[in-house]
Amino acid sequence: MNGTALIHSIIDGILTGSVYALMATGLTLIFGVMNIINVAQGIFVILGAYLSYALSVHFGIDLFVGLAITIPTLFLVGIVVERVFLSRIKGPEKVVMSILVTYAISLVIEGILNMVFSVNYVELQAWYVDRSVRVFGYWLPYIYLLGFALAVVLLGALYFMLYRTRFGASVRASLADQTSAALVGINVKNVSTICFGIGIAVTAAGGMIYGATNAFNASSSYDLISRLLVIIVLGGMGSIGGALAAGVFMITVEDMVSVIWGPVWSSLTFFLILVIILSVRPQGIFGKLEARLA
Amino acid sequence: MSRFKHGWWLLALAIFIAYPLVETNPAYTTIGIFTLIFMACATSWNMFSGYSGYVNLGSAVFYGSGAYTMALFANHLHMAGNGDLFWLVPLGGVVASIIAIPVGLVALRVRRHTFVVITIAIFFVFQLSAINFSFTGGTSGMQLPFIPWFITNYNVPFYYVALGIVVFAALLSAVVRRSRFGLQLLAIRDDEDRAAGLGVRVFAVKLTGFALSAFAVGMGGALYAMFIGQIYPQFVFDPIFDISIALMAIFGGLGTFIGPLLGALVLESTQQLLTLKYSNGSLYLIIFGGVFLIVILFMPQGVVVAIRDAWARRAARRDGRVTVGATVNPGATS
């Protein structure tokens, strides 16, 4: 190990961590507003990646240009899934039921993706995927920088929507307390549907970057969802700022451990950190004490 | 009534005992063994998660621990490849229950939805440890002593040991369900804060239930290891296992006594047969996911309760009574 490698791993971690933060934000937003743990988030990321793949291979559409198609598509998929399946889940066991429903949805999507794209690994290709640029003496892949920029832009847009628009006010009210939000005249049902759409739409962007930096197939979704769940729990479920911070923090730590002790220990550390932190702080690092129980 | 009821159970048991005597094709008794292992695991899982409402998606921690216990003890005690290895099966259960205590001490401190995630995280910690540490043989896994029985004699003892584990798990689940302890678990599911307010020592109850539920799963893992004769970390610490047994229990009926047994019987044997006869994994995923989606959305209490309710409604109509609230609380009657 040397210092240069360590700093390089921190840079890598922050750049890729931001993309995980983006995907985790969607997941935590869905939980916060709807009390739904969307286990299908992982397969939606892969679906987004495959959509970008299909567009670039069959129609020659650039990965970033393709987002103009894939983001709205996944937004619509999210709306439909919410209306058809998730809005039916009610009752005291809602959180548990939501895990099952979304898991079943992800199985179906996984099966379809396997049949359409086969189980062979693919990776998204573009000129900026192969090249790198020298920044402060470190060679950084363009795709990392572009992914970081995209995550920052989208997170900024999300922030603007949440804090500067009327709709955002409704979302924040629903995040804080659904009953009171309904009492002041907010249509919590519609807010939920749109939030689910937004939560899924961000996976189109996350999936594209994921697909350009990882070889993937449909079963990559299991690894992804495990990581995303760990991130949002650590950030305090329902906390958007927490998901952001935890996403960048966890991926950076993982990359650092990879350099210091070796890559086999980094995944182990990733999950171990959650176990250790939760045994000290059951509400996560950034979470408030859970007032709303499952 | 009571005698009559036990009669049905004995008949079911008799069918299971007769199965390998009638069916002598090893491919099908093998499916029988895996199905029984899943029945035991799903029942045990339900005994904690179904009764308490804490959904554990890390049961493979117990299964894998049982499997590695079998392999480590067999190798370090230089045991020969014969029936003596069966003595290590209960040991697998003991080790799994012991491991459940520290795991529970960490995982059960959080509330339900976080519990789901932390069990997944702990599962990965175990799986990755088995891959990374050398005493587990790393990615090459571990060999068990080869048992040189001819195939016609090989499956049958495994089948009956697996059946024994199912009977054990079912009896344990039934005893817990009828005990004061079981009522406390149900009280936690209905309202944990209130249960605590009423004097239930919720943490101790949860931890005990968690450790008890690990026992049969650990035995199942140990039996699997002995049967296959070779373990790899990714096959015994398998995330699909975690989800499968939860789905089987929920498919049959979460929190009911008979639901997990039936769910595992139907789902595991169907899956094995479908793969054996049609070998299409992707199609199976779609069908399984679709059927499951229908079950949870339209029969959220599981197939057993749904059928029972439909039956009750029909009977009520026939008797000319008004059907009010035919839905039966699964915890109340089973």
Added chain:
Amino acid sequence: MNRRKELFRALGVTSVALATLFTLSTTSGASSSGTIAKGQPVLIGASLSLSGDFSADGTAFQQGYELWAADQNAKGGLLGHKIDLKIVSDASSATQVVTNYQDLISSDHVNLTFGPFSSLLTLPAAKAVSRYGYAMVEGAGGAPSVFQAGLTNVFDSALPVASGLVPFAQWIASLPKSQRPKTIAYVTSTDPFTEPQIPVAEKIIKAAGVKTVYYKTFPAEATDYTPIADAVASANAQVVILGSVDVPTVSAFMQAFEQAHYNPKAFIATAGPDQGAAFTKAVGLANADGMMVPNAWFGGSKNAQSEKMVAEYIKKYGGTAADVNADVAEAYSVGQVITAAVKATGGFDNTKIIKYLHSGVTIQSVLGPVKFNSLGENIKPTAFTFQWQGSNFVEVNPATDPGATKILYPKPAWKN
């Protein structure tokens, strides 16, 4: 009342499920009498991963088995019996592979069994098959653990995994001091196929005074290799040995090295560059230049049997010699070993076949000579090193081999 009805119905479902099991099964019992009635085909069973993690290799194995069966049938089959292959899929699952072989032997009454793909599945399969007294000849289960199991019925016609990198290591050690690299990095996936190869190579290379500057394993499920590759690059070793199992891993490391502007003088990967067109398509032909891979076989092999097989492969599936996956030849050689054993023993008795294969006989195959030791390892095959040079995939090691081309060293710079 309610409860009784519930139980009654539960029992109904139970009996339906059990009845399904009964009816679907056919009569049982092994039939390994060793003789087949005249005019009846010889049935050979195998379980391959046609979906799941190993499906690419599984499909190549299927091609190899089928190619052999077609060739042998054209020559009149085995002892006058037409060969029927029954190949089922196991979705890369250990439980499924056991059930599959039991079903093949008990329900389909296959006369012989061929191995599955990958060392992970070979062991459970070989153990299940051995309980019937059947031999398992296989071409893809060369991990050391397979031979440590104490099984007497398993025969691997391919190169034992652990010795794969030996010729490369010996070549490094043989270089004159001025040319010999000073530093080397080892990075390997946690996999029973890759991990055992590295220590064997490291021992030879270390003895030659080459310093190990990086030696780490990465989890098989890791998918973003950039941070790992960055760490390897910053160690700045002159040689890199990568323990990989597939093309995406090698491709990702090559891409990350290129992005880090790091170009080792020699770069060998345990699997990936041997995948012909699948490899060059993924990394670009220009960047493939100089990449090396160990293997026991390649499409351009001068072995007469191999040339014949390659010609037939191209006729059937198209492509060029370089596109033929080594899996195809490994599978084909399994058939050849069985052919020799059946002919020598004059029948299909597995006990006699096992005895014959343990007798120290040497069998000629597309992989070259095959001779089994008591563990079932093939002790005859030569390990080769292959290298991409321009658009050609050539044999470069061992240098003593007459077919060897001069090694391209140092490796050319990345071009894109």
